[in-house]
Amino acid sequence: MSDRLSFHVQRDSFLHRLNPLTKLTLAFALVVVAFVLPFYWTPIFVLFAVIVPLSVSGKIFREFSWAALRLILPAVGFLFVMQALFQPIGEQVVFKFYFLDATTESVAYAFRNAARIFVMISAFTLFLLSTHPSELMSDLTRRGLPSQFSYVVISTLQIIPQMQAKANAIIAAQRSRGLDTESSFLKRAGALGPLVGPLVFGSLVEVEERAIAIEARGFTSKRAKTSLYEIADSKFESVLRWSLVALVVLSIGLNLWHS
Amino acid sequence: MAFVNVRNLTYAYPLTKQPALQDINLQIEEGEFVALIGANGAGKSTLCYALAGFVPHFFKGELQGEVEADGKLSSQSTLSEWTLNVGLTFQNPFNQISGAKYTVFEEIAFGLENIGVPREEIKVRVEEALALTDIRELARRSPYSLSGGQQQRVALTSILVMRPKLLVLDEPTSQMDPVGAKEVFSAVRKLAQEGMTVVMAEHKTEWIARFADRVVALKEGRILMQGAPREVLTSDLLFENGFGVSRYTSAAREARRRGLWTKKSLPVSLDEAAEGFGAIR
Secondary structure: OOOOOOOOOOOOOHHHHOOHHHHHHHHHHHHHHHHHOOOOOHHHHHHHHHHHHHHHHOOOHHHHHHHHHHHHHHHHHHHHHHHHHHOOOOOOEEEEEOOEEEEHHHHHHHHHHHHHHHHHHHHHHHHHHHOOHHHHHHHHHHOOOOHHHHHHHHHHHHHHHHHHHHHHHHHHHHHHOOOOOOOOHHHHHHHHHHHHHHHHHHHHHHHHHHHHHHHOOOOOOOOOOOOOOOOOOOHHHHHHHHHHHHHHHHHHHHHHHHO | OOOEEEEEEEEEOOOOOOOOEEEEEEEEOOOOEEEEEOOOOOOHHHHHHHHOOHHHHOOOOEEEEEEEEOOEEHHHOOHHHHHHHEEEEOOOOHHHOOOOOOOHHHHHHHHHHHOOOOHHHHHHHHHHHHHHOOOHHHOOOOHHHOOHHHHHHHHHHHHHOOOOOEEEEEOOOOOOOHHHHHHHHHHHHHHHHOOOEEEEEOOOHHHHHHHOOEEEEEEOOEEEEEEOHHHHHOOHHHHHOOOOOOHHHHHHHHHHHOOOOOOOOOOOOHHHHHHHHHOOO
């Protein structure tokens, strides 16, 4: 069993060394640009001219393409088919499936939307692959994000796999006492109660104990927190972030002017 | 004046009528190592929570009397102020892992980050604490990948690194093997000698007899008796009240009843039992 829930892949690359906030800003900026710039091929350009080269130079191309092909493409492909068939625009039919028509316009519309969604998910995949969650949260907490918020995010990432392990243990325990979890749907649905009950109530007790444990270690202390790790940030990255913000503003402006 | 003063403490958890603690009076000197014994439900954990400030700051309910440590009253401090001086670990190590950190080293540093210790000092203190509990080889592991005994050591280390003046341990060795448990007792003894005040709820009477300065026996929320470990652990009062003391003491008590045990005192360790039984011819 994996003992953590994180997409992060440890590599030594310039992308990994960037400050987490810079990468987060970049991901947001790419998404906004792909969505609002009023040029049809923008999302495709962003994908192949920015995201793919970044994944190569970040030494995570293999993991990135695996995620793109196995996770993003099927979801986006489904979206494309649905929009192409159901979008009631255009007249020139290029494909007919019973009563469903795909027109040149609906296909073009669906393609642009699918490409935008593809950019959105892949930009954040790139971000998650190259950024350690605790580094991100330490950096954001240092910049003023409430520590309670970052605690909830990080502990959820870590506790989900533990909950899965516990659920498996409860399933094994209940099955050894004769609970049927493999036959008909109805029987399996009925078996949910004895499985979910102990998991939920057990977790509630755990929450109380964990609260005591972190409280005993000064979690609510009023003193300014420090961090074990120094997270690199530079003047250059600050300039880069503000440039990305400017790019976003410019794209939105261009969109408004164009429309 | 004693470092810890518990005065007329009576406490009942919310929605319960039966108090978990009744009229507890306890004084503990600085650098003293006090062991709490008693059956499950005797009030050991509640007394630990009261000493660590979680009663009444975390667990509400009805409280009378007061807990004072290092000249301050727990009722007049906030929990975060109180925990700067008083450290607590409890039985289930899994739930003591913060969940916010990915390695044991980071986990132990968590408390120091919270109270704003500078980065370089954090590193030094974590290294020292890892050495103290002998878990340096676990530093790079995920806290969730460890065994129960190892997690208990990490939980203990996470509190020790905060350098509390009063250390409250609620069954800190419950998931450890005998060697690990002995090492923890021995490390705690050393800390007490260096001036840390320790209160430990435990069942392992053989180690208590060897390492603690004083034993406090609790029954149904009240202090039944307290005193030097040997005096308490071999007393008839404890035996009559059904306390599970060491098998060496129980065996010798039975031998005495049959007129075989001739020594004046009952044994609390294997060596003493061997010597006493060896004298029976």
